[in-house]
Amino acid sequence: MPAYCVGIQFVIRPPFFPVPALPKSSLSRLAFVDLETTGGTATSDRITEIGIIEVDEAGVREWSSLVNPEMPIPPFIQSLTGITNEMVADAPTFAELAEQVHERLADRIFIAHNARFDHGFLKNEFRRTGHDFRPAVLCTVRLSRKLFPGFARHNLDTLVERHRLQVSQRHRALGDAQLIWQFWQKLGDEHSAEVIQDAVDRLLSRPTAPSRLDALQIDALPSSHGVYLFYGENDLPLYIGKANNLRRRVLAHFSTDHSSSKEQALSQQVERIEWIHAAGELGALLKEADLVKRLMPAQNVKLRQNEEICSWRLLQRDGRVKLALADTEDLFFGHDPELYGLYTSRRKATEAMKAIADAHALCHQELGLEKRRAGKACFASQVKKCLGVCAGREPVEEHNARVRAALENMRLQAWPYAGAIGIREGESLHVIDAWAYLGTIDARDDPTILTARGRRRFDRDVYQILRKWLPRMDGQIVRLSS
Structure with missing residues (x-):
């Protein structure tokens, strides 16, 4: 039977293992696989040829077959592979x-x-026929990178040249499968069995999809910035996270070596994944914080909306420094340069400020933390925990200065712009006003579609994100209003 006609090519050879010291339990049954297809999209293109080399204790067996893709093969692909529509008819x-x-x-x-x-093409083809296909997958590109880190390129043509592989028929399924098999045999020439085994073990310990989750959803994840949403049995998300590499981050959740019981429980509950593309890391951070507050996923805690966020405002009256609580309903919250600390309740704010006052021997009465008793010094001054400004022993100016020094590292940065701004990231524009995230639009669109919605409340998480990001994004900031 001529090579690559419709049918199979079947060859049996004596068993040959390039690294015989490797445990048979891990590497005794191998399949070197290559496909030719009508294009590069597994969900819409189809297979035109399959080549498989089976390696086990019984020997080496080669098998290949043309496949009718049930769709036309594009001219470019016909030219590349030599497989024509007539050949697969x-x-x-x-x-x-x-x-x-x-x-x-x-x-x-x-x-x-x-x-x-x-793997993606075969998984899709098997899915169409009702088969479940979840093998242990080893990528020789990744294996080459791990074992030969000094080289920049690891495509198949480069491996052919670097390792002097014998080419029979390039861009045909069995011919390329033979090259992968040859590369495998060459590994033992430069690396010990232990080194190869360790590299293979690391690559094979890849996470697998939870049983309830359609693995095709993972295959669709891009290796780019974005936000992912895990759903369970209903339409409420279990967990929302951000990632610089969506695919890698989501797979890390499904590692067999879970870092916590919470992570393991989350993996077992996931039935559906959605993801939102972001132009970069800043966009992913802002979108994650926004979605967590709006959707309130069960497994997110840190970014959940707090109903009450308050801060201490420092006031100077009659030459004396006083404290007053301000919350996000205050129109000047986020703009006032005399705000100190962020707290989730008035009780916590008061407890924290009393502790600071005690640590710096500040007067509770003078600060307004307790009622002033006419003609009487505060109790703390009697036990030497206050330097006596309330009793006239410490000048008011000195106490004022000590208050400011004690609170300085808690000062909130006032919004440094007259109005809303846009931060360019790639082709996107993130719109922010007074530490509130208004949304992200295409950089070519009119930002007033977001700013016209009116003022939004100060957002503690957006504040913390932008405090780090604004200095490095200065050249990407667009002033939108004044």
Whole structure:
């Protein structure tokens, strides 16, 4: 039978293991796989050829078949692979090959170059035929990077040149599978069995999708900035998180080595994932804080909305420094340069300020933390915990200065702009006013669609995020109103 006609190519060779010291339990059943397809999108393109090399104690077996993709092959792909529409017209469909392919890959480590591509296509094809396909997957691109970190490039053509692999037919399924198999055999020339085993173990310890979650949702996740939402049985999110690499971060949640029982319980409950793209890290941080407050997911605590946020306002009256509580209903909250500390309740604010006063020998009466008794000094001055401003022993000016020094590191930064601003990040514009996040729009759109909605309350989390980010984004800030 001529090579690459409709059908199979089947070769049996003596068993050959390049690193025989590796435990058979981990690497005794391997499948080196390559596919040719009609394009690069696993959910819409289809397979045109499959090549599999099975390696186990019995030997090495090669198998390949053309596949009728049930759709036209684009001219560019025909030119690249040499597989034409005429060649696959009478080939079996994947549905007709599914049982056979499944048997060849069952209980084997699935090894491919850029394995996410081949694995994704097969997973989608198997899904269409009602098969569940979840093999242990080993990517030889990642393996090459781990074992040969001194090299910048690890594509298949580079490996052919670097390791002097013998090319039979490039861009054909079995020919490329043979190159991957050859690369595997070359590993033992430069690395010990222990080093290879360790690298393989690390790459195979990849997280797997929870049983309730359709793994295709994970495959659709991009490796970019964004926010992800985990859902359970209903439409209320269990957890919302931000990521600089959505795919990597979500997979980390599903690691078999969970860092906590909470993480493990979350993994077991997830049934659906949604994600929102962000232009960069700042956009992801702002969107996460906004969504957590609006949707109140059960597993998020730190970014949940607090009904009461208050701060101490420092007032100077008749030459004396006094304290008064201000909350976010105050129109000047976020603008006033004399606000100190952020607290989730008036009780906590009062307790914290009394502790600060005691630590710095400040007068509770003078600060307004307790009622002044006519003609009488505060109790703390009698036990030497106040330096006696209330009794005339300390000059008011000195007490004022000590109050300001004690509180200085708690001072809130006043909003440094006359009105709303936009912060450019990529093609997006994040709109902020007085430490409140108004939303993100395309940088070409009119920001008044957000600023016209009116003033929003000071947001503690946005404040903390922007305190770090504003200095580094100075060149990207656009003043929107005055």
